[in-house]
Amino acid sequence: MKPKWERSPDAPFLDGPLLMDAVLRPHRSLSVRAFKYMLAAVIAVNIAVAVFFWVQGAFPVAGFLGLDVLALWLAFRWNYRAAQAEEYVRIAPGSVHVAAVDKNGVATHWVLNPVWARVARDGRGVLIRDGEGQMRVGAFLSPKECESFASALSLALSKAKRGTQRPSTSRIE
Numbered sequence: 001m002k003p004k005w006e007r008s009p010d011a012p013f014l015d016g017p018l019l020m021d022a023v024l025r026p027h028r029s030l031s032v033r034a035f036k037y038m039l040a041a042v043i044a045v046n047i048a049v050a051v052f053f054w055v056q057g058a059f060p061v062a063g064f065l066g067l068d069v070l071a072l073w074l075a076f077r078w079n080y081r082a083a084q085a086e087e088y089v090r091i092a093p094g095s096v097h098v099a100a101v102d103k104n105g106v107a108t109h110w111v112l113n114p115v116w117a118r119v120a121r122d123g124r125g126v127l128i129r130d131g132e133g134q135m136r137v138g139a140f141l142s143p144k145e146c147e148s149f150a151s152a153l154s155l156a157l158s159k160a161k162r163g164t165q166r167p168s169t170s171r172i173e
Contacts, residue, residue, distance in 0.1 A: 006111050016094060019093065023087075084103045096111065121147070
C-alpha cells in the first residue's frame with residue numbers, strides 16, 4: 001500500500017472514537033461592532049475635512065475622501081469574508097481526515113491512513129506529511145498556536161498508530 005492523500009467527495013465515515021476533532025478558524029482582532037465604530041469615526045473625520053476643503057473651493061477633494069471610505073469598507077468586507085474559511089482535522093484509529101471549507105462554504109475532503117502520517121512544522125502552519133506529499137493546515141495560526149496544535153496533532157497521530165481507543169483530553173491553547 002502506497003502512502004498518499006486521497007481526495008474524498010464527501011466527509012468520510014470515521015470508524016471508532018475520534019482521537020482529535022479540531023476546528024481551525026482565522027482570528028480577526030476587530031469585531032464587526034468595533035469596525036462599525038471605526039468606520040463611523042473615519043466618516044466623521046472625512047466629513048470635517050471635506051467641509052473644510054469645500055469652503056476653500058477645493059470641492060473635488062470631498063469626492064476623493066468618499067472614495068477613501070469606500071475603499072476601507074471594501075477592504076474590511078473582503079477580510080471578514082475570508083475569515084469564514086475553516087479547516088477541520090479529525091483523527092480516528094483508522095484514518096486522518098482533513099476538510100478545508102473555503103469562504104463560500106465549499107468543502108474539500110482529504111483522507112490519509114495514520115500509519116503514514118508525520119507532523120512537521122514550518123514557517124506557515126503545520127504540515128501533515130505522508131510518503132511523498134504533504135497537507136498544510138493552520139497556515140493562519142500564530143506561532144504559539146501552531147506549536148500547541150502540532151503537539152496535540154502528534155499525540156493524536158501516535159495514539160491512532162497504536163490503535164488507542166481512548167480519546168485525547170489535551171487542550172489546544
